[in-house]
Amino acid sequence: MSERIVVDPLTRIEGHLRIEADIENGKIKDAYSSGTMVRGIETIVKDRDPRDAWVFVGRVCGVCTSIHSLCSVRAVENAFDIVIPPNAEMVRNIMTAVLYMHDHVVHFYQLHALDWVDVVSALKADPAEASLLAQKLSPWPKSSTGYFTALKERLTKFVGSGQLGIFANGYWGHPAYKLTPEQNLIAVAHYLEALEWQKEIVKVHAVFGGKNPHPNYLVGGMPCSIDLNEANAINTERLDLVKQKLQEAKTFIDQVYIPDLLMIANVYKDEWSKLGGGVKNYLAYGDFPMYEYGETDNYKMPRGIVLDRDLSKVHPVDANSPEEIKEYIYHSWYNYTQGDKAGLHPYDGETNLNYTGPRPPYTHLNVEDKYSWIKTPRWKEEPMEVGPLARMIVAYAAGKEPQKSLIDDTLKQLDLPAEALFSTLGRTAARGLETKLTADWALEFYDRLIKNLENGDSRMVNHYMWESEAWPKHAQGVGLTEAPRGALAHFIVIENNKVKNYQMVVPTTWNASPRDEIGKLSAYESALIGTPIHDPKQPLEILRTIHSFDPCLACAVHLYDEEGKYVHQMDTF
Amino acid sequence: MEHKRPSIYEECLQKGISRRDFLKFCTTVAALIGLESSGVAQVVKALETKPRLPVIWLHLQECTCCSESFIRSYHPTVGNLLFDNISLDYTETLMAASGFQAEACKEETMKKYWGEYILMIEGSIPTKDEAYCCVGGKSAMQIVEECAEGAKAIIAWGNCASAGCVQAANPNPTGAKAIHKLIKGKPLMNVQGCPPIADVMTGVIVYMLTYDRMPQLDALGRPKMFYSRRVHDTCYRRANFDAGLFVESFDDENAKRGYCLYKVGCKGPNTYNACGIIKWNESTSYPIQSGHPCLGCSEAGFWDMSPFYKRLPDVHGFGIEATADQIGLAVGAATVAGIAVHAVATNIRKKELIDNDEPESKSTV
Numbered sequence: 001m002s003e004r005i006v007v008d009p010l011t012r013i014e015g016h017l018r019i020e021a022d023i024e025n026g027k028i029k030d031a032y033s034s035g036t037m038v039r040g041i042e043t044i045v046k047d048r049d050p051r052d053a054w055v056f057v058g059r060v061c062g063v064c065t066s067i068h069s070l071c072s073v074r075a076v077e078n079a080f081d082i083v084i085p086p087n088a089e090m091v092r093n094i095m096t097a098v099l100y101m102h103d104h105v106v107h108f109y110q111l112h113a114l115d116w117v118d119v120v121s122a123l124k125a126d127p128a129e130a131s132l133l134a135q136k137l138s139p140w141p142k143s144s145t146g147y148f149t150a151l152k153e154r155l156t157k158f159v160g161s162g163q164l165g166i167f168a169n170g171y172w173g174h175p176a177y178k179l180t181p182e183q184n185l186i187a188v189a190h191y192l193e194a195l196e197w198q199k200e201i202v203k204v205h206a207v208f209g210g211k212n213p214h215p216n217y218l219v220g221g222m223p224c225s226i227d228l229n230e231a232n233a234i235n236t237e238r239l240d241l242v243k244q245k246l247q248e249a250k251t252f253i254d255q256v257y258i259p260d261l262l263m264i265a266n267v268y269k270d271e272w273s274k275l276g277g278g279v280k281n282y283l284a285y286g287d288f289p290m291y292e293y294g295e296t297d298n299y300k301m302p303r304g305i306v307l308d309r310d311l312s313k314v315h316p317v318d319a320n321s322p323e324e325i326k327e328y329i330y331h332s333w334y335n336y337t338q339g340d341k342a343g344l345h346p347y348d349g350e351t352n353l354n355y356t357g358p359r360p361p362y363t364h365l366n367v368e369d370k371y372s373w374i375k376t377p378r379w380k381e382e383p384m385e386v387g388p389l390a391r392m393i394v395a396y397a398a399g400k401e402p403q404k405s406l407i408d409d410t411l412k413q414l415d416l417p418a419e420a421l422f423s424t425l426g427r428t429a430a431r432g433l434e435t436k437l438t439a440d441w442a443l444e445f446y447d448r449l450i451k452n453l454e455n456g457d458s459r460m461v462n463h464y465m466w467e468s469e470a471w472p473k474h475a476q477g478v479g480l481t482e483a484p485r486g487a488l489a490h491f492i493v494i495e496n497n498k499v500k501n502y503q504m505v506v507p508t509t510w511n512a513s514p515r516d517e518i519g520k521l522s523a524y525e526s527a528l529i530g531t532p533i534h535d536p537k538q539p540l541e542i543l544r545t546i547h548s549f550d551p552c553l554a555c556a557v558h559l560y561d562e563e564g565k566y567v568h569q570m571d572t573f
Numbered sequence: 574m575e576h577k578r579p580s581i582y583e584e585c586l587q588k589g590i591s592r593r594d595f596l597k598f599c600t601t602v603a604a605l606i607g608l609e610s611s612g613v614a615q616v617v618k619a620l621e622t623k624p625r626l627p628v629i630w631l632h633l634q635e636c637t638c639c640s641e642s643f644i645r646s647y648h649p650t651v652g653n654l655l656f657d658n659i660s661l662d663y664t665e666t667l668m669a670a671s672g673f674q675a676e677a678c679k680e681e682t683m684k685k686y687w688g689e690y691i692l693m694i695e696g697s698i699p700t701k702d703e704a705y706c707c708v709g710g711k712s713a714m715q716i717v718e719e720c721a722e723g724a725k726a727i728i729a730w731g732n733c734a735s736a737g738c739v740q741a742a743n744p745n746p747t748g749a750k751a752i753h754k755l756i757k758g759k760p761l762m763n764v765q766g767c768p769p770i771a772d773v774m775t776g777v778i779v780y781m782l783t784y785d786r787m788p789q790l791d792a793l794g795r796p797k798m799f800y801s802r803r804v805h806d807t808c809y810r811r812a813n814f815d816a817g818l819f820v821e822s823f824d825d826e827n828a829k830r831g832y833c834l835y836k837v838g839c840k841g842p843n844t845y846n847a848c849g850i851i852k853w854n855e856s857t858s859y860p861i862q863s864g865h866p867c868l869g870c871s872e873a874g875f876w877d878m879s880p881f882y883k884r885l886p887d888v889h890g891f892g893i894e895a896t897a898d899q900i901g902l903a904v905g906a907a908t909v910a911g912i913a914v915h916a917v918a919t920n921i922r923k924k925e926l927i928d929n930d931e932p933e934s935k936s937t938v
Contacts, residue, residue: 007672008709011665014637016708036707038699039634040746041739049880055868056876059739062638062768110644114669157587163625163660168678170669199645203857210860211853212645213638213768216868218823223865225829232810232831232862241857355704360712461824543671554636 002029004364005536008036010546012111014063015553017512019524019542020365023533028542031528032367033512035374035553043351045502049468050076050494051219053502057490058214060504061554064483065213066099066205068490068504071479073219074293075490079477083292085459088221090449091208093288094242095215096481097442098204101249103484104388104435105257107550109194112428115544116264117187118177119167123159125185127152134186137263140255142193151189171538178267187264190256201249204242207234221461228453243446250439261432265414265425273416276424276545278527279383282306282390283317283510285480285487288441290448300441301434301482304394305379309422311397317379319478319489322347325505328376331369331514333357341517343378346491346503347476374553376513376522377505385523386486386510387549388431393421402440406433424527427548468497483507485552508552524549581625581658581782626782627686629679629720630664633696633713634706634740634749639730640666640695642768646775647855659778662690665708676709683723691781692724692759694734694752697741701748717756726760726787727752728777732870735763735794742876751873753794760787763794765846767870772851773799793873795845804841804867807849810834828864838882840869 001024008018016037022030045056053076058069070092077084084092127148134143158164171177179187202212208224209215216223227233286303289295296303304314318324326343329336335354336342344350356370365371377384384390395403410433411418420426465471471494479490486507493501511523521529524546531541582595632640661667662682663675670678682690694717699705703712711719721727729752732738740749753761764777777796780788788796805811813819814833821827821836833839841849844867848859860867866882869875 006710009665009671009675011668011671011675014666016632016665016706018710037634038705038747039740039749043744043746044739044742044876049882052879052881055881056739056742059636059638059767062636062641065638065641110667119669154587161625163627163662165660165662166664166668168662168668168670169674171674195644199647199855202645203854206854206857206859206863208863210858210863210865211848213641214870216860216863216865218865221824223823224863225824227829230829230831233829233864355702357704360703360707360710361715362707362710459824461822463822463824466822538674539672 003536005533005539006364007539007542010543010551012114012543012547013551013553014061015551017546017551017553018365019528019546020367021528021533021539021542023536026532026534028528028531028533031525032365032371033374033514033522033524034365034372035508035512036372037553038353038373039554040351042502042504045499047498049497050079050492050499051466053492053499054217054219057502057504058217060506061552062213063554064099064103064485064552066095066209066215066217067481067483067488069215069217070096071481071483071488071490071504072492073217074479074481075477075492076219076479076494077293077477078479079475079492079494080465080471082220082462082465083294084221084462085457086291086452087226087449087457088460088462089289089291089293090445090452091222091224091460092217093445094246094442094449095205095208096287097438097445098201098246098249100438100484101253101435101442102198102201103550104431105194105253106198107484108257108261108428108432109191111550112547113187113191114170115540115547116177116268117179117191118172118174118184119155119170119188120159120172121177121179121181122184122188123152123156123181125152125181127185130182130185133182137186138255138259140259142189148185148189151192152185155185155188171540174535174538174540176534176540179264183263183267187260190260193256194252197248197252201245204245207238207242218461220463220466221459223461225460226453226458228458239446239450243443246439246442246446250443253435253439258432258436261429262410262413265429269414269416269420269425272425272544273420273423275531275541276427276527276548277422278523278525278529279385279521280307280309280422281379281382281384282393283379283384283386283487284391284394285317285319285482285489286391286394287480287482288438288445300437301391302395302398302400304398305384306390306393306397307382311393311418314394314398319480319491321345324379325489326378326381327505327509328378328516329370330376330517331367332372332375333370334375343381346489346505347493347501349491349501349503370514372512372514374509374513376516377510378516381516383513383516383520383522383526384487384510386507387427388434388484388486389421389427390486391482392430392434396421402437403433406437424545424548431550471497483552485550486510506552508549511549512551512553524551625658625660626778627682627690628659628661628663628693629682629690629724630661630693630695631716631720632665632708633694633698633717633734634747635696635731635733637666637695638768639733639774640664642771643730643774645771645854647772659691659782673709679720683720687723689725690723691726691728691778692720693728693730695730697733697737697749697751698755699740699747700750700755701746705747714755717752721756721759724759726762726781727756729753729761729763729794730774731769732765732767732873732875735765736873738767739876742874761794762787762790762796765793765795765800765871769871770799770847770851770853773847791845795871799847799851800845800871802845802847802850804844804846804849804861805839807847808841808861809849810861823864834861834864834866836884837866838880838884839866840872840875840878840881841867844869844872844875846871 002022010017054069054072130148131145205212205215286299288300513522663679706713
């Protein structure tokens with residue numbers, strides 16, 4: 001007889017995720033992933049000026065901020081055949097690289113680390129031992145005995161105050177925590193340092209986009225003008241600020257993030273390189289064009305699909321093909337005019353809501369029926385995992401450098417076979433490795449920008465097709481990118497100068513979606529099957545695997561319904 | 574109070590932060606929330622003697638940009654300290670606990686600090702069907718009603734909680750509503766913006782810690798210390814507006830020179846926010862400085878002020894610009910003519926003020 005456990009809210013993610021899991025003989029037998037919030041942004045964009053769309057859809061997510069805006073301006077540029085100037089391409093690359101660095105570091109320390117790091121255990125650390133260990137792991141200068149002594153004291157006082165704040169009620173002392181007190185203390189130190197550091201790197205977004213979260217973009221280029229001889233434009237002072245932040249970021253990632261990742265991986269590798277693999281197909285659209293967005297061969301991250309973990313072949317993907325990507329709603333709270341078993345390509349996507357779940361407050365969802373606001377996307381009827389692991393696997397299978405060598409070296413360092421990639425640990429490690437790469441690439445993009453300026457090209461916007469008078473009566477386009485959490489596509493149909501249809505197929509939709517009609521599981525649900533649960537009241541193991549995907553639910557659910565069923569209004573203001 | 578909590582100053586000492594640094598922090602905070610130098614002592618006293626403020630932070634229909642902005646708060650060493658010195662007992666984004674243990678954190682805080690805790694809300698409430706937003710099996714409305722009852726005050730973060738934001742834009746498919754439309758009988762403050770500036774968020778918290786009351790609010794429930802000035806009036810490009818120097822299209826010569834963005838859609842003239850004063854990300858920049866028009870994100874309903882790249886059809890400001898634009902509209906002038914009239918009118922008005930030796934603030938309201 002199995003026992004159903006519920007984790008809701010699943011915290012340290014973006015948005016509202018609920019996991020229900022059936023436990024039998026100490027292992028997860030089946031699992032159900034549900035998105036429990038809906039807003040309706042795609043509908044709100046309809047009938048608006050396509051040049052405005054990025055502002056709306058950018059607000060899909062404030063954690064992976066900027067990437068939906070980028071994807072949206074690319075969709076419009078694709079619809080109107082606009083090629084942006086090289087400077088704008090490099091500035092966009094730098095901004096996306098900055099997002100990766102920020103998002104992955106914050107994910108590792110603020111969202112994921114507490115699954116591996118026992119904060120309370122750090123109280124037992126010997127600061128001198130911690131210092132020795134830290135200096136062995138990395139040249140990072142904040143590693144003295146005094147530094148760790150002060151931190152330990154600060155932590156002791158904090159715990160002693162009785163107000164544990166965000167650290168209250170963690171699964172502290174759970175036997176699945178394996179780090180030594182000294183390792184835990186080092187990780188806590190870097191948790192706090194990362195919180196300070198993350199404010200620095202996003203200044204790059206402020207320079208080019210005016211603010212972060214939610215920096216500004218522009219159809220046709222970027223809104224920030226560059227002029228090396230003007231006080232109000234992006235000039236040498238601004239560019240130096242950018243360069244310095246990129247260099248500091250590289251140092252932090254190389255000297256703090258990567259050593260910590262390897263330290264943690266070494267301790268947990270025996271168990272967690274074998275758990276949490278899930279679906280065996282990996283999809284990446286690729287990104288970081290070295291020249292033009294349209295030239296996919298020059299992407300730093302290659303495009304393609306790996307099927308059934310066969311690393312000998314990379315399959316092509318065509319987002320425009322009506323035969324490839326389709327969205328299903330068999331277990332999602334929607335209906336289609338063609339019936340609940342139909343699959344629709346995003347250009348023809350429908351958004352008719354049909355909530356059939358229990359009325360809140362509820363204790364369990366009816367998982368036999370519909371149970372999520374997330375639709376179920378499929379590529380040629382197959383579920384796909386997307387995200388850092390998918391990107392690294394596609395690059396590895398394609399023999400792309402420097403990804404391949406970096407993966408091989410890391411596996412060697414950890415004494416693990418290539419199969420270890422297909423796991424919870426593989427996912428967490430892939431995220432770290434690509435952060436290291438984006439830190440290097442960001443400086444490369446910066447150098448290319450400077451070179452271009454040196455050659456006398458300071459253009460930032462292509463005005464071709466800015467004015468609506470030039471637009472065709474009907475146009476459609478797709479914007480593709482890699483959000484930190486995985487493959488992201490925006491589809492736009494423009495008619496009579498207005499948005500006629502807008503659809504987003506986002507990373508967490510691929511990963512967190514419910515099973516399809518024939519019972520094929522998507523990535524989250526599949527990755528949980530077979531995971532041992534030590535204590536059903538403290539399902540730390542579920543958090544480890546789900547967090548390894550870095551869930552982002554606001555993105556995953558963005559559909560709506562016109563039909564109001566219930567209005568709860570206490571007062572008007 | 575059954576539980577003796579250390580004051581913020583005591584915690585500073587415990588954390589090895591010197592009194593000198595502590596006083597420096599207080600001065601920064603005092604300056605930030607617009608106090609005279611004499612107010613510094615008050616901040617010092619408040620932080621020295623008051624215990625950590627228990628906080629429940631709810632996430633409803635939102636994108637988490639407010640939480641992201643909040644962690645960008647910038648006071649070296651003490652930004653971190655401030656984060657520690659409210660006791661953030663429930664926040665889905667950062668808390669270690671999940672599932673029923675997370676719910677338990679919330680319930681314990683409500684029980685232990687009934688009438689004392691601050692309820693901070695990120696996100697709007699769907700009213701067309703409560704199932705549009707559920708956490709832990711409860712609907713957003715049920716959770717807010719539960720948590721609001723014992724709260725000392727409510728802070729509505731950002732445009733979502735203050736005005737419904739993007740999901741409330743036409744046709745507002747989920748019936749998204751601001752908190753103040755649904756909850757009454759509690760002191761409530763709307764800290765506007767999409768998201769609000771990080772230091773604005775921490776600024777209002779410090780104000781409440783210091784004075785044990787809400788800051789003065791404007792008619793829309795926004796703290797006046799950050800939302801009493803138009804972006805237009807505090808814009809470093811304002812002189813270009815007055816002189817009639819405008820960006821005609823993005824990345825043109827005028828854009829490079831940093832001329833006014835009014836003609837490419839800047840909503841600065843009817844937006845009240847501190848972007849031009851505090852700026853973003855440790856004063857690195859703000860949208861206008863980086864070449865993009867202000868979108869007006871701290872105003873209710875700004876989403877439906879689109880298309881964004883058109884000049885405002887109507888400027889709902891006070892003072893001479895409104896008059897100028899009305900003149901422009903009255904003569905049926907096109908954009909360019911309107912602005913020309915505006916600029917001329919502004920300068921005539923200025924000349925009058927100077928000739929008559931009048932203070933501008935008195936005579937223009």
